[in-house]
Amino acid sequence: MKNEKKKILFGEFVTGAGITRALEMGAGKVVEDVKSSNLRGRGGAGFPTGLKWFLTAKQESDEKFIICNADEGEPGTFKDRLLLMEQPEKILEGMAIAGFAIGASVGFIYLRGEYIYLRKGLEDAIASMTKNNFLGKNINGSNFSFDVEIRLGAGAYVCGEEFALISSMNGYRGEPRNKPPYPSEKGYRDKPTVVNNVETLCYIPYIVTKGAEWFKEHGTQASTGTKLFSVSGDVKHAGVCELELGITINQLLAEVGGEGAKSVQVGGASGLNVAEKDFDKPICFEGLPPGGSIIVFNHKRDMLHVLKNFMEFFVEESCGQCTPCREGNYRLLEGVKMLEKGECSVRYLKELEALCDVMKDSSKCGLGQTSPNAFLSIVENFKTEILYR
Amino acid sequence: MTTGTRAAIDELHEILLKHDKDRTQLLPILVDVNNYFGHIDSNAIVEVSRYTNVPIGEIHGVITFYSFLGQKKRGKTVIRLCRTISCDMAGKEQIVRVLEKELGIHFGETTEDGMFSLEYTNCIGMCDNPPAMLINDQAYGDLTPERVVEILGSFKLSEYQDMFGYGGVE
């Protein structure tokens, strides 16, 4: 594990350098570079970005689309808010490069409704980049044109899931679809679509200008690059910090002044609750979920209350389509309330844990597949405190 | 403002005409109508249906899916307090009491003069400045009881000044 704090996103960058370089390289080389950088989606799902671009690039279609997923809604996550506010040019440039790579001339930013106050800043950035010829018609004198439109969400966490997002943009309820077919084949308007997280797009200009090998010098072998962590809760320095993937919880807690924590929620409500004994585990795709949300709990916190907060969140935000998620989250919340009153038997708790496994196995989308993680990990870590009230 | 009057219908049409008649424009249309009128009532739904050719039942189904959209009229100033864990741990309950006391309503309700609505919302991405709330299109973090009272005061003043007009908040 490297000791020096390597920074990418909080490092220097000249707007326009990325798209210029990309145009020189050619679309195929751009896709190759992103592929060999091993960059994985920074929204939580971690799908290899290069592969996503590759699959979409090879589709034959009169229209393709790039969508920037700015529907950041995972509890404890606010890194995209920061990027949207402070580095919109990087996002837009990443989108343009993505568009060039897959053959799209239109991009959208699906901006969650709660971030409506960031819209003006984004519109200004689009205007200035268009003026400087890094967006719009014939970028940098080439025959590649790329326009970006902002679409507002309206308060639905599930729309952060790529297919729910696409459904929402198509004018329907934000209900995820069955995969396959994937968005790379049939997405927005049934055309090939790439949905990328805000942060993922921000790395693209760097990869294109400094190369895949440079990118791979950060992080671990399987989890290359750095990651923006949104840290909140019982810490001295809440906020966004950029650290290499593979960092352990102990190291992170030292960074943010959160030593002596009782537990840390890694990856948001749909991530894992990690107790002290596991604080030496690394946060990366092969370790603890690297979605970026880090919520720290000190010893005064009642973990059952925390779990209840998470389950209430999922019961409300589930789209309601599939049985295991719609009914399962409800039963888990009901179980939490029973635990609060000391009315949950060990036998019934085992039923609920089996329910969690079924939800993870058979839910239609990531929401139902990951919401039981909070239940399982918190109950596992704090069984005595929770069960015998 | 309901869309029952001729003037309101005209304004609604102005909003509609800014969009294509495509189904992909449904959510942008609904967001604009909701932001302008404070809600999307049945008249508005009928007009949107006429414009986009999407059946009214489906439009209603879309509206009820998104928590920011609604048929019920919200106050001119909609306060959405985050209740997710980071804000919860930072003293959200105290803010709840202050808001309810100052406005004289419970969460989920609207003041009688139609000026303020109080709602809970889930994580708004202000976890580094908890507790936090959204008021219409602005986010406010690091809330304390004093700050909340101050913020409410500034809104109440501008609301009274604006009382006889209706119109969009951008």
Place this chain on the structure above:
Amino acid sequence: MSEMIPVQIDDIKCEVEKGTTILQACKSAGLTIPTLCHHPDLEVAGICRICVVEVEGMSGLQAACAFPIRQAIQVHTSSPRVRRARRVNLDLMLSEHYGDCYTCVRNGTCELQDLAMEYGVDRYRYPSTTSPKFRIDRSTAIVRDQNKCISCKRCIRTCIDLQQVSALETANKGHDVLIQTAFDKPISDVVCINCGQCINRCPTGALRSNTPNELIWQAIDDPEKHVIIQTAPSPRAAIGEEFDYEPGTSVTKKLNAALRRLGFDSVFDTNFTADLTIMEEGTELLTRLKKALVDGDSSVKVPMFTSCSPGWVKYAEHYYPEFLDHLSTCKSPQQMFGAILKTYYAKKMGIDPEKMVVVALMPCVAKKFECNRPEMTDSGWKDVDYGLTTREMAVMIKEAGIHLKDMPDEDFDHPLGLGSGAGLIFGATGGVMEAAIRSVYEIVTGREVPFKGLDIAPVRGMEGLRDAALTIEDPLPEYKWLDGVTLKVAVAHGTANARLLMERLKTGELDYHFVEVMACPGGCLGGGGQPIPTSPEIRAARARAIYTEDHQLILRKSHENPEVIQLYTEFLGEPLGHLSHKLLHTHYTPRGRFFLEGV
């Protein structure tokens, strides 16, 4: 040539076309996978998660109905993970379902019950719903019980995607999700056309028809009442399915026997008035064509649309009220029968029409709405008292302890009991058109239609939209204005296809003279009151039964029906005559597609 992919499902190895779903692959390999939200007529939803299977190499279980096979895979359909997932998802559904099975119309035919039995459910794993949360919503035709809904969304996909009526909606999200009528308004206040296709596809008792059984029993048991039943061909081709017959077995004669034993005083054949409808509608068509094409009368609209499907009529009233003058003014055979019974027949047999109760056995749920339309009282009384569906009739027969299979063959009563094969094929999509052509062509030319066995194949079949053209050559002298005219006709079934036609009518591109529209996929044989389940195969089997029965009859053309001719001679006079107009024709009500009663 589609690429073939090798697949191993449990211990069966097979090859499937690329893109085949795991469910389809299992079916062709002879393996059954339980499903719930899947339905052969509907688009895939993949939301009940009952059909999940294990696919090696994939971390989560996959929905078999929604997973297209694109490369070689190995599937396990009953591994421990799969069995546990199916059972838990089923238990979750049961915990939400207010399961008062004893009082439910689907007791014994409920898919949720079937799954519970199959999976050996013997306890409620999660706290269950012990009391109803929702009020029951009732319209003339349809009853909706939200308490039994398990959110499989088959009704939604039927109403919005298949029929494109959109009377139902999915509201809210998360655990608050509700499958409800648009705006949660009462069914009678939304654009529901009463086609009942949602009932046919609902796996539980959440949707059912509004049953008049009790009232009919009361009438039968009342010695003062003379209870008449008219039966339509589609129920006769399908009611056997409720009595363990294979789909596609027509049981007309046994049913007659059963109905008499039930206590009906007279048993008549709606095919009789189907023939009457052809006389009236055929004459109306020729009159319209002459006025529009020869006399240039622009107030007379062409194409003319059939009007015997009450679901279609209501659909037109809601969505295309400006084109209602294209609809034939003829009533449906059911309604014509009621009007004739309470006037001509009552007088002829000396029965007080006040004491007459007319029941119509129909495949249709919209007929309940139709017989209650305020204008359907031309006889001076309510022309048809009750519309009874095939399913409801089966319940009555069973209640009376009658075994349909043991019944002797009995004929209809006369007069008004003789129907031609043309009238009989009304039950299939294209049947009205075919019956009309058989008669109109012969009336105009004096010759039989130039089709072998009178089977007008171009208008038959199950494609949603079909058309045909027939050139009139060498007509009889009084029809010489039709000489050389190519009669262009079209047939549509399912309101989604009706919509396609109507949109073309709106833009002026609809170039037909006569169009048959049936609201239900398959035509009446797929009606909302028919036995459940329904599928393309079952409907095709019922169609075969209907066309076979047509061939077994001697009388195959409406205009040759002696009892119809007698009716005109003794009573009506002539088609479109004054009395015909009064009793056999009707008008329509523009309704609009938004709210019925303003906002």
